[in-house]
Amino acid sequence: MYASNLETPLAYLKGVGPKRAELLHKELGCFTCEQLLHYYPFRYIDRTRFYKIAELNPDMPLVQIIGKVMSREIVGEKQKRRIVVRFQDDTGIMELVWFQGLKWVEDNIFTGNYYIAFGKPTFFNGSFSISHPDLETYPRKNTGITGNITLQPIYHSTEKLKKNFLDSKGIQKLQQQVVEQFAREVRETLPQHILDKYKLISKKDALIHIHFPADAKWLQQAERRLKFEELFFIQLQLLHNKHLRSLKFKGALFSNVGTRVNRFYSEIIPFDLTNAQKRVVKEIRLDTQRGAQMNRLVQGDVGSGKTVVALMSMLLANDNGCQACMMAPTEILARQHYESLVGMLKGELVNVAILTGSTTKKQRTVLHQQLESGEIDILVGTHALIEDKVRFKNLGLVVIDEQHRFGVEQRAKLWRKNVVPPHILVMTATPIPRTLAMTLYGDLDVSVIDELPAGRKPIQTLHFVESRRMRMFGMMKEEIAKGRQVYIVYPLIKESEKLDLLHLEAGIEQLSYQFPRPQYQISIVHGKLSNADKQFEMQQFIDGKTQIMVATTVIEVGVNVPNASVMVIENAERFGLSQLHQLRGRVGRGAEQSFCILMSKDKLNPTSKKRIETMVRTNNGFEISEIDLELRGPGDITGTMQSGTVELKVADLAKDQVILQEARNTVIELLDKDPNVQLPENILLRNYLAKKHTGISFDKIS
Ligand code: ADP
Ligand code: MG
Numbered sequence: 001m002y003a004s005n006l007e008t009p010l011a012y013l014k015g016v017g018p019k020r021a022e023l024l025h026k027e028l029g030c031f032t033c034e035q036l037l038h039y040y041p042f043r044y045i046d047r048t049r050f051y052k053i054a055e056l057n058p059d060m061p062l063v064q065i066i067g068k069v070m071s072r073e074i075v076g077e078k079q080k081r082r083i084v085v086r087f088q089d090d091t092g093i094m095e096l097v098w099f100q101g102l103k104w105v106e107d108n109i110f111t112g113n114y115y116i117a118f119g120k121p122t123f124f125n126g127s128f129s130i131s132h133p134d135l136e137t138y139p140r141k142n143t144g145i146t147g148n149i150t151l152q153p154i155y156h157s158t159e160k161l162k163k164n165f166l167d168s169k170g171i172q173k174l175q176q177q178v179v180e181q182f183a184r185e186v187r188e189t190l191p192q193h194i195l196d197k198y199k200l201i202s203k204k205d206a207l208i209h210i211h212f213p214a215d216a217k218w219l220q221q222a223e224r225r226l227k228f229e230e231l232f233f234i235q236l237q238l239l240h241n242k243h244l245r246s247l248k249f250k251g252a253l254f255s256n257v258g259t260r261v262n263r264f265y266s267e268i269i270p271f272d273l274t275n276a277q278k279r280v281v282k283e284i285r286l287d288t289q290r291g292a293q294m295n296r297l298v299q300g301d302v303g304s305g306k307t308v309v310a311l312m313s314m315l316l317a318n319d320n321g322c323q324a325c326m327m328a329p330t331e332i333l334a335r336q337h338y339e340s341l342v343g344m345l346k347g348e349l350v351n352v353a354i355l356t357g358s359t360t361k362k363q364r365t366v367l368h369q370q371l372e373s374g375e376i377d378i379l380v381g382t383h384a385l386i387e388d389k390v391r392f393k394n395l396g397l398v399v400i401d402e403q404h405r406f407g408v409e410q411r412a413k414l415w416r417k418n419v420v421p422p423h424i425l426v427m428t429a430t431p432i433p434r435t436l437a438m439t440l441y442g443d444l445d446v447s448v449i450d451e452l453p454a455g456r457k458p459i460q461t462l463h464f465v466e467s468r469r470m471r472m473f474g475m476m477k478e479e480i481a482k483g484r485q486v487y488i489v490y491p492l493i494k495e496s497e498k499l500d501l502l503h504l505e506a507g508i509e510q511l512s513y514q515f516p517r518p519q520y521q522i523s524i525v526h527g528k529l530s531n532a533d534k535q536f537e538m539q540q541f542i543d544g545k546t547q548i549m550v551a552t553t554v555i556e557v558g559v560n561v562p563n564a565s566v567m568v569i570e571n572a573e574r575f576g577l578s579q580l581h582q583l584r585g586r587v588g589r590g591a592e593q594s595f596c597i598l599m600s601k602d603k604l605n606p607t608s609k610k611r612i613e614t615m616v617r618t619n620n621g622f623e624i625s626e627i628d629l630e631l632r633g634p635g636d637i638t639g640t641m642q643s644g645t646v647e648l649k650v651a652d653l654a655k656d657q658v659i660l661q662e663a664r665n666t667v668i669e670l671l672d673k674d675p676n677v678q679l680p681e682n683i684l685l686r687n688y689l690a691k692k693h694t695g696i697s698f699d700k701i702s
Contacts, residue, residue: 005182005185006032006033006034006037006182006185006186007032007033007034008032008033008182009021009031009032009033010024010025010030010031010032010033010036010174013033013174013177013178014177015173015174016174019164020164020165020166023160023161023164023166024036024161024166026160027158027160027161028158028161033178033181033182034182036174036175036178037175037178037179037182037183037186037207037211038207038649039155039171039175040155040210040211040226040649040650041153041154041155041210041211042154042155042156043154044151044152044153044154044213044219045062045151045152045154046150046151047064047118047149047150047151047152048150048151048215049064050064050065050066050116051063051064051065052065052089052090052091052092053065053067053087053088053089053091053092053093053094053128054091054092055091056094056121056123056128057121057123058121058122058123058128060120060121061120062118062119062120063118063119063120063121064116064117064118065087065089065094065116065117065118066089066114066115066116066138067087067088067089067094067114067115067117068087068088068089068112068113068114068115069085069086069087069109069110069111069112069113069114069115070086070087070088070093070111071085071086071111072084072085072086072105072106072109072110072111074102081099081102082097082098082099082102083097083098083102083105083106084096084097085097085098085105085109087115087117093127094121094127094128094129094130095127095128095129095130096117096129096130096131096133096135097129097130097131097132098131098132099131099132100132108135109135113137114137114138114139115135115136115137115138116135116136116137116138116140117130117133117134117135118133118134118135118136119131119132119133119134134169149212150213150214150215151213151215151216151219152172153168153172153175153211153212154168155168155171155172155175156168157170157171172211175211175212176212179207179208179211179212183204183207183208184204186203186204186207187203187204188202188203188204188684189203189229189684189688190203190229190232190684191681191682191683191684191685192681193681194232194666194670197666198228198662198666200221200224200225200228201221201222201225202225203225203229205218205221205222205225206221206222206225206226206229207222208222209221209222210222210223210226223650224659226649226650227650227651227652227656227659228659228662228663230648230649230650230651231439231651231656231659231660231663231664232663232666232667233688234439234442234663235438235442235663235664235666235667236667236670236685236688236689237689237692238442238443239442239443239664239667239668239671240671240677240689241443242295242443243671243675245293245295245443246292246293249292249293249420249421250291250292250293250420251288251290251291251292251293251294251420251421251422251423252288252317252320252322252394252396252397252420252422252423253288253289253291253320254285254288254289254316254317254319254320254322254396254423255289255320256319256320257285257316257319258319258320259319260315260316260318260319260349260350261312261315261316261319263348263349264311264312264315264345264349265312268344268345268346268348268349269308269344270344271453272454273305273308274304274305274449274451274452274453274454275451276300276304276448276449276450276451277304277305277308277309277449277451279447280298280300280309280447280448280449281309281312281313283296283445283447284296284309284313284316284425284447285316287423287445288313288316288397288423293421293422293423293424294423294424294425294445295423295424295426295443295444295445296423296424296425296426296444296445296446296447297426297427297428297437297441297444297445297446297447298425298426298427298428298446298447298448298449299428299431299432299437299446299447299448299449300427300428300429300431300448300449300450301429301431301449301450301452301585301620301621301622302429302581302582302584302585302586302621303452303453303456303585303588303589304449304450304451304452304453305449305452305453306401306427306429306449307337307340307341307344308344309449310326310399310401310425310427311341311344311345313397313399313425314326314377314378314397314399315349315350316397317396317397317423318349318350318377318378320396321394321396322394322395322396322397322422323371323374323376323377323378323379323392323393323394323395323396324377324378324379324395324396324397324398324399325378325379325380325381325385325392325395325397325398325399326341326378326379326380326381326398326399326400326401327380327381327382327383327385327386327398327399327400327401328380328381328382328401328402329382329383329401329402330382331356331357331358331382331531331535332534332535332538333401333402334354334356334380334381334382335354335356335535336560337380337401338352338354338380340560341378341380350377350378351370351375351376351377351378352376352377352378352379352380353367353370353371353376353378353379353380354379354380354381355367355379355380355381355382355384355385355390356381356382356384357382357384357531358531358532359384367379368389368390368391371390371391371392371393372391372392372393373393374393374394379392386413391417392417392418394418395417395418395422396418396420396422396423397422397423397424397425398417398422398423398424398425399425399426399427400424400425400426400427401427401429402427402428402429426441426444429582429585431621431622431624431625432625433622433625433626433628433629433653433654434657435629435653435654435656435657435660436625436629436653438660438664439648439653439660442664450622455591456588456591457588457591457592457593457594458588458619459584459587459588459594459595459596459619460593460594460595460596461584461595461596461597461598461615461616461619462595462596462597462598462616463572463597463598463600463612463615463616464597464598464599464600465599465600465601465602466599466601466602469599472568472597472599473514473515475566475595475597476515476548476566476568477515479565479566479595480515480520480547480548482565482592483563484547484563484564484565484566484592485541485544485546485547485548485549485561485563485564485565485566486547486548486549486564486565486566486567486568487548487549487551487564487566487567487568487583487586487587488507488511488548488549488550488551488568488570489551489552489567489568489569489570489583490503490504490507490526490550490551490552490570490571491552491570491571491574491575492504492526492527492552500552501526501528503570503571504526504550504552507550507570508522508524508550511548511550515547515548520547520548521540521545521546521547521548522546522547522548522549522550523537523538523540523541523546523548523549523550523551524537524549524550524551525537525538525549525550525551525552526551526552527552537549541561542561544563549564560589561586561589562589562590563590564586564587564589564594565587565588565590565592565593565594565595566587566594566595566596566597567583567584567586567587567594567595567596567597568596568597568599569583569584569596569597569598569599570599571599571600571601572598572599572600572612572615573600573601573604573605573608573611573612574608575611576611576628576632577611577614577615577624577627577628577631578624578625578628580598580611580615581615581621581624583596584596584615584619585621596615598612598615598616600612607631610627610631611631614627629653629654630654670682670685677689
């Protein structure tokens with residue numbers, strides 16, 4: 001029935017059977033031959049390199065040796081029964097040993113013949129041996145597509161698979177069958193004009209050579225083709241969605257710069273905008289008067305002044321008869337945004353309200369009613385804003401702060417909040433590498449605030465080991481004596497929560513000894529506190545009633561206390577790079593010199609060392625994000641990406657920037673020429689898009 005069809009279940013392959021088929025399904029998610037064909041090796045062993053017996057040393061990994069079988073004998077009894085083959089080349093002699101499969105050896109390995117032996121050499125009793133080597137006749141016979149293996153594919157396997165003879169080698173054997181029998185049926189997925197332009201090999205060849213590369217060059221071509229394809233389709237989906245949205249969603253027109261924006265800008269704002277802020281405000285203005293829905297990402301380093309940009313955009317919405325809302329990932333942040341907006345507005349111009357998890361039912365009832373009547377102009381809050389119960393009279397703009405915690409789904413939910421979907425402004429204080437931004441937010445337009453307000457002194461970052469703790473306390477005292485405030489942050493990581501809490505407690509004890517009351521007051525904030533207690537402790541610090549704030553990472557994002565001038569990070573080696581940068585951004589918000597002190601143990605692993613060195617060397621968030629991507633590697637990135645519902649199999653955003661840019665440009669050019677993907681030459685892409693679920697439902701667009 002499945003005589004030759006990529007969809008043949010693996011159970012039909014020679015040597016698989018129902019049990020192993022089920023395992024392959026469970027462990028690797030592969031049910032059909034086609035799925036297995038898309039299960040790629042993660043590395044290759046160079047089988048073109050041959051060693052001489054005299055060159056061997058016991059530290060070598062897998063090696064291959066050409067030699068002649070001098071003798072073959074069965075030795076030992078029962079469990080110890082084994083075949084020992086004496087194997088010789090022109091530099092020496094060694095042993096090949098089999099404890100199992102003796103019959104196969106007797107039937108296939110003959111004295112006087114030449115073979116290639118492949119395996120891990122060990123040194124024992126004065127000579128080298130390899131047990132259970134792979135043995136091929138020499139010279140190699142060319143046997144079809146998967147014949148001469150020059151680069152041997154290595155596949156990830158699992159314990160369960162290994163127990164059932166499906167280790168890397170076992171999987172390789174299955175792949176050999178699949179490639180031999182089915183590869184010729186693989187259909188092309190990219191249009192010919194793209195293959196031509198970028199000199200990409202066919203999908204069929206790419207799949208053959210990703211498993212069984214004829215040589216290093218073929219492997220490189222196969223990888224390039226598969227990476228291009230992977231990135232291309234992500235870009236196609238993103239940019240095509242963007243195009244559809246622009247056709248379907250018109251967006252409110254903010255054509256009028258009215259009294260609120262004007263009065264705020266000319267009378268109320270306490271400082272001049274930086275050029276970067278002005279540019280971004282202008283980009284937002286242009287975007288919102290085109291009659292299309294805006295989806296814009298504003299990237300700006302910590303302290304670059306994103307809040308005021310958000311405020312001006314919201315005032316613009318208000319000036320045009322619309323409401324606006326601003327959403328933050330945590331209650332503390334929402335509250336701080338609320339207060340900073342109210343503060344900046346000096347209680348004038350518009351009505352600002354806040355809605356979070358701790359808003360009481362009674363308050364909610366009033367709030368809901370005021371939102372629907374249009375009495376509230378700007379609503380600040382947490383996820384509570386997305387709830388269906390929350391209805392606006394006319395929501396024109398949604399600002400999302402710290403976007404990485406909101407997924408595509410949640411964004412889509414916001415689009416449905418109004419008859420005319422609101423404009424969306426996403427703000428991130430964590431600069432993300434260009435490649436990641438393009439992949440996660442490739443459907444958004446991007447603005448960058450790449451300038452800090454004038455007069456800021458760059459934060460000085462110092463790295464102290466334990467022996468300099470007293471110096472650290474000294475610096476804290478000096479700063480507090482000048483009237484400034486200090487943060488001390490402890491790591492709190494779920495797995496080691498108990499131990500971390502102990503550290504935190506010990507740290508607090510030492511601090512209370514070094515900084516006794518009543519001269520010094522300390523706020524303590526950690527995850528175990530109730531929201532109200534957290535709020536209270538934070539407020540004490542914000543109001544300057546305490547000089548020291550000891551916290552676990554809850555203060556990570558957004559807290560704004562310009563009077564704080566020292567950030568001490570305990571066990572800095574345990575924080576990620578972008579987290580360290582975020583924390584550091586809590587200081588340096590006023591005009592005075594600020595410090596970040598990274599405390600760590602003496603001995604650091606290379607990654608922690610590089611993280612800390614980077615922090616000491618630079619304050620540039622974009623540079624830091626690139627290094628972070630490199631250090632974390634593709635695995636972690638995939639983790640990050642899951643929230644964005646994108647998963648990469650072959651491409652690596654840290655390394656494949658060029659291919660990504662090519663893929664994106666290709667899509668841009670293509671959609672330029674064929675916006676609705678209708679031309680016959682793009683039929684493959686049209687079919688692909690038709691199959692894909694976009695997450696947003698669009699009416700048919702003709
Ligand atoms: P972030 O981009 O990290 O959200 P904020 O919006 O919280 O930064 O701004 C950080 C601080 O800088 C705030 O105290 C804000 O009032 C101040 N600020 C913003 N823009 C300017 C400016 N152009 N000149 C001076 N201070 C500014
Ligand atoms: Mg902010």
